[in-house]
Amino acid sequence: MTSNGARINHIAGTAVPVIGNDIDTDRIIPARFLRCVTFEGLGEQVFRDERFDEQDNPVDHPLNDPRFSGASILIVNANFGCGSSREHAPQAIMRYGIRAIIGESFAEIFAGNCLSLGIPTFTADQATVRDLQTRITNHPDTVLYLDIEQLTATMGTTTVTLAMSKTTQSALVSGTWDSLEQLLANEAAIDAVYDRIPYLGG
Amino acid sequence: MARNLFNKVWDLHKVASLSETHDQLFIGLHLVHEVTSPQAFAALKERGLRVKYPQCTVATVDHIVPTQSQMIRPYRDGLAEEMLQALEESTREFGIRFFGLDSERQGIVHIIGPENGLTQPGMTIACGDSHTSTHGAFGAIAFGIGTSQVRDVLATQTMALERLRVRRIEVTGKRGPGVFAKDIILKIIAELGVKGGIGYAYEYGGEVLSALSMEERMTICNMSIEGGARAGYVNPDETTFNYLEGKPFAPPPERFSDMKKFWQSMASDLDCPYDDSYHLDISSLAPMVTWGITPGQAIEVDKPLPRLAEMSESDKEIGAKAYEHTGFSEGAMLLGRPIDVAFIGSCTNGRISDLRSAAAVIQGRRVKNGVQALVVPGSRQVKMQAEAEGLDTIFTEAGFQWREAGCSMCLAMNPDKLQGNQICASSSNRNFIGRQGSAKGRTLLMSPAMVAAAALEGAVADVRTLL
Numbered sequence: 001m002t003s004n005g006a007r008i009n010h011i012a013g014t015a016v017p018v019i020g021n022d023i024d025t026d027r028i029i030p031a032r033f034l035r036c037v038t039f040e041g042l043g044e045q046v047f048r049d050e051r052f053d054e055q056d057n058p059v060d061h062p063l064n065d066p067r068f069s070g071a072s073i074l075i076v077n078a079n080f081g082c083g084s085s086r087e088h089a090p091q092a093i094m095r096y097g098i099r100a101i102i103g104e105s106f107a108e109i110f111a112g113n114c115l116s117l118g119i120p121t122f123t124a125d126q127a128t129v130r131d132l133q134t135r136i137t138n139h140p141d142t143v144l145y146l147d148i149e150q151l152t153a154t155m156g157t158t159t160v161t162l163a164m165s166k167t168t169q170s171a172l173v174s175g176t177w178d179s180l181e182q183l184l185a186n187e188a189a190i191d192a193v194y195d196r197i198p199y200l201g202g
Numbered sequence: 203m204a205r206n207l208f209n210k211v212w213d214l215h216k217v218a219s220l221s222e223t224h225d226q227l228f229i230g231l232h233l234v235h236e237v238t239s240p241q242a243f244a245a246l247k248e249r250g251l252r253v254k255y256p257q258c259t260v261a262t263v264d265h266i267v268p269t270q271s272q273m274i275r276p277y278r279d280g281l282a283e284e285m286l287q288a289l290e291e292s293t294r295e296f297g298i299r300f301f302g303l304d305s306e307r308q309g310i311v312h313i314i315g316p317e318n319g320l321t322q323p324g325m326t327i328a329c330g331d332s333h334t335s336t337h338g339a340f341g342a343i344a345f346g347i348g349t350s351q352v353r354d355v356l357a358t359q360t361m362a363l364e365r366l367r368v369r370r371i372e373v374t375g376k377r378g379p380g381v382f383a384k385d386i387i388l389k390i391i392a393e394l395g396v397k398g399g400i401g402y403a404y405e406y407g408g409e410v411l412s413a414l415s416m417e418e419r420m421t422i423c424n425m426s427i428e429g430g431a432r433a434g435y436v437n438p439d440e441t442t443f444n445y446l447e448g449k450p451f452a453p454p455p456e457r458f459s460d461m462k463k464f465w466q467s468m469a470s471d472l473d474c475p476y477d478d479s480y481h482l483d484i485s486s487l488a489p490m491v492t493w494g495i496t497p498g499q500a501i502e503v504d505k506p507l508p509r510l511a512e513m514s515e516s517d518k519e520i521g522a523k524a525y526e527h528t529g530f531s532e533g534a535m536l537l538g539r540p541i542d543v544a545f546i547g548s549c550t551n552g553r554i555s556d557l558r559s560a561a562a563v564i565q566g567r568r569v570k571n572g573v574q575a576l577v578v579p580g581s582r583q584v585k586m587q588a589e590a591e592g593l594d595t596i597f598t599e600a601g602f603q604w605r606e607a608g609c610s611m612c613l614a615m616n617p618d619k620l621q622g623n624q625i626c627a628s629s630s631n632r633n634f635i636g637r638q639g640s641a642k643g644r645t646l647l648m649s650p651a652m653v654a655a656a657a658l659e660g661a662v663a664d665v666r667t668l669l
Contacts, residue, residue, distance in 0.1 A: 021520045022396055022496050026634040030641075031613045035266060035281035037240035037288045049641040078516060079397035082430065082496075083634055084613075085332040086238065087348035108400055108432045109332060109346055112363075116350035126516075167223040167364050174221075179362035180354055182220055189217045190360055193228040194255065197214060198464040199322060199453075200230060 007175035008118055011100040011146045013072030016062050017133035018047070023076065024083035025110065029092045031084075042088055043095030063096070067140040075133050076103040078126070081110025090114045100146055102153065102162065104129050115168050118177045120148055122162040132160070148172050204471035207437055208368045208403050211343045211468060215326045217360050227363050230325040231342075232355045233311045234261035234298065236289040237615070238330025242353035243292040253296040254359040260320060261293050262301040264310045265615045269578050269605035273303055282616065296356075309581020309607045312336040312549040316420060317583050319449025323438035323465035328355050333549045333631065335426040338435030339419035340442055341468060343403070345433055366403040366432060367477035373410040375485035380666035382559065383418035384551060384629070384649035386410070388490035388500045390422075390482060391429040395517075396498040399431030402478070405470065406436050410484060416445040417555040424550045425631055428497035437469040489665055491536055492633045492647040494524030499633070500647070503664050506533050527635055528644050529623075536646070536662045542624035544575040544657035545638075546602075546650050548612040551629035552580025554587050556650040560629075561596045563654035563668050569601030570660025576603040576618070578610040602657070614639025627656035 033045045051061045058064045074093065080103045081089060090113045093101070101114065102122045111121045124132070135155070136142055145154040148169060151162045171177040195201040205213075217226040239261070246253070253259060266282040277283040286303075293300035301307040307314055312333050315321040323341035327334060332346035347361065354361045371390060391398075404426050411419065419436045426434025436442075443462055446452040453461040488502035499521070501507065509532045513521050525532065530539070546552075546560050557577065569575045577597050579585035585607055588594055594604045611618040612630035619639025620626055626638055626645050633645035646662065655663040 020523065021516060024496075024632075024634045026613075026632070026637050030636050031615045032639070034237050034615060035279070035285060037284055038244070039241055049636050054641060077519075079400070079430065082396060083332065083427075083632060085330060085346040085348055087241075087330075087350060090348075105397060105400060107397075107430065109348060109427075113348035113350065116348060165223070165364070167221060170221045171224065176220070178350070179220070180350075180357060183226055183354055183358040183360050183362065186218050186226060186360075187358075189226075190228065190254070190358060193215060193217050194359070197228070197230060199325060199461065200258070 005175050005178040008172040009148050015073035015075050015136045015144050016068035016071035017075045017136050018062055021078040023080050025081055025086050025089035028089040034088050039091040042092040046092040046096045072099040073144055074098045074101045078104040080106050082107035085109045087113045090117055115177050120172055122164050124162050128160055204474040206368050206470040206474045207468055220362050223364055224362050226360050228360050229328045229355050231327045232259045233315055233329035235311050236263050236285045237265045238349050239352055240288045241349050245353045251357045253356050256297040259298045261298050262308055262311050262314055265609045267608040268616050269608050269610050272606040306582050310549045310609055313580035319446055319452030324468035332427045333424050335434045336420050336424040338423040338433055341438035343433055367401055368405055369402045369478040370405045370476040372408040372481045374408045375483040379669055380489050381487050382649040383421040385490040387422045387425045391498045392500045394429055396496045397430045399429040402431045404431040404434040411436055417553045421550055438465045489652050495527055495635050499524055506535055539662045541627045541656050543626040544653050545611045545626055545628040546653050547578030547610055548630035550631040551650045554584050557588050557593050560650040560654040561593045563651050564600045565596050567658050569657045573657055573660050575657040576605055578605045579607050581607050611638055627653045629653045
């Protein structure tokens with residue numbers, strides 16, 4: 001198998017909970033920040049309108065809370081990243097410093113975009129996620145060790161079981177999460193498919 | 203073995219297995235726009251890669267274009283100007299067909315694909331935009347993708363993807379007056395939920411779908427993603443073939459009947475299996491309106507707003523957040539609630555039939571004082587057709603602004619934005635917080651005819667009383 005990125009087997013760090021179902025990508029990165037030709041600088045704008053009021057004063061939000069500063073794991077609820085396909089959303093999250101996300105469920109395009117960037121998206125049932133969010137809220141300095149092969153999160157002596165799509169897991173551990181090299185390697189097969197498709201070469 | 207359309211199209215376009223669950227899929231048509239492509243083109247340039255099949259790639263500009271004085275360059279918004287220039291340069295450098303500002307074919311990417319006959323049955327289609335599901339109306343499998351995948355498709359004409367499951371959605375019953383395709387899809391999303399479609403493609407069918415026009419089918423497929431389904435489609439039939447015949451990029455007459463045989467062969471087999479199914483009878487359906495901050499938070503306009511206590515646990519939290527944002531009250535009626543802005547347009551409802559349905563309501567009437575009402579045709583073709591029919595006059599005489607083509611106030615990347623906590627009756631597809639350009643703005647999604655009714659009344663109205 002052609003590898004085009006680092007193999008990602010584990011992520012360790014402190015976490016930050018962002019609570020709520022159906023958090024869409026417009027909330028993660030408002031459309032006005034999509035007026036750009038590079039992804040640079042998006043990290044500062046992540047959740048912009050949730051973190052600042054219209055006069056640019058910071059409001060109560062976990063990403064403004066110094067207790068969670070330096071967190072590299074985001075813990076969210078159901079259907080996170082729904083809506084627009086903008087890769088600017090995971091780019092902003094990644095550039096803010098997040099390396100992995102745990103949630104009850106993820107919108108499909110968002111999860112695919114995360115995989116393209118090598119950001120693991122773990123899932124767990126509602127009780128497990130809420131318990132993790134509570135733990136982190138009470139003890140923000142907790143270090144989580146996320147094992148992608150074993151699909152576990154370990155905090156001190158506690159270990160909880162997580163889940164991940166097979167596709168995501170195998171791409172991360174084999175280092176093929178950036179799919180371009182793998183796709184390029186099949187050039188002859190691509191041309192053969194072009195030639196058999198009736199509306200193209202067929 | 204009998205197969206559904208999704209699996210037939212997938213099998214035809216499958217290049218290779220990348221892992222146990224991941225396939226490499228050939229993309230027959232790649233649609234490109236200015237927002238999600240610049241970083242992808244930059245990646246190609248950086249690595250010295252070419253666009254693999256430029257002939258399968260078509261670009262336009264839609265998200266950032268102003269809808270007034272659209273041709274006057276450079277744009278006052280320097281960032282928008284930079285994005286447009288980047289696309290102009292990249293399409294020139296890579297030899298990609300570009301329907302730019304100098305083209306009569308410019309418009310919202312999901313409107314120009316179908317109206318030019320680029321979108322055809324049996325195709326795989328990708329675009330860096332979640333509403334790519336629109337193209338499924340033709341019996342194509344169409345995916346919204348992110349910028350890394352835009353790069354992959356540009357460089358290889360393929361992408362890595364997991365096969366979706368297929369849920370058959372059967373719609374039956376008699377459609378009442380004032381009930382449009384928008385109402386049907388809002389009802390489906392309200393019933394199945396905004397995450398109900400995760401992992402699925404939706405196949406829409408049944409007597410109601412068979413009787414819908416292509417433009418109505420596009421409205422339904424367009425909003426599949428709002429129900430969490432990455433793709434949605436309708437099997438191709440005579441309505442589809444009649445729509446395509448004579449379109450500029452459709453097969454020419456000498457090839458048309460051969461292609462039609464291919465298209466028919468891709469339709470779901472009669473006894474094919476589905477992973478799940480759902481049935482909706484629309485006989486008693488009333489016009490729908492959203493009241494919250496997700497497209498699933500929708501009710502029939504003559505019903506009171508839902509109570510949090512009656513919601514499922516998973517809906518309660520977002521329900522409470524919705525009431526906090528909108529300031530609406532549980533149990534109250536939306537009917538009669540004053541609006542500030544009326545917006546008709548977008549890839550969901552910016553087609554000629556949408557403008558006709560709104561104009562029919564507006565004709566001979568006046569927009570309520572104090573309401574800002576605008577019509578943004580989905581494409582130049584739509585605009586020219588509407589003007590040929592005199593619809594622009596109906597709109598402007600009623601007090602609507604008649605604008606130039608683009609995405610406009612659906613996502614407010616251009617100068618068209620809500621101010622403060624304005625309430626907008628909108629024919630677009632998303633009522634997310636901040637979606638229409640103001641963090642406090644409030645969006646009520648509804649059909650174009652319902653937006654027209656709201657503009658006339660200056661408040662949420664039931665279009666059935668104006669027919």
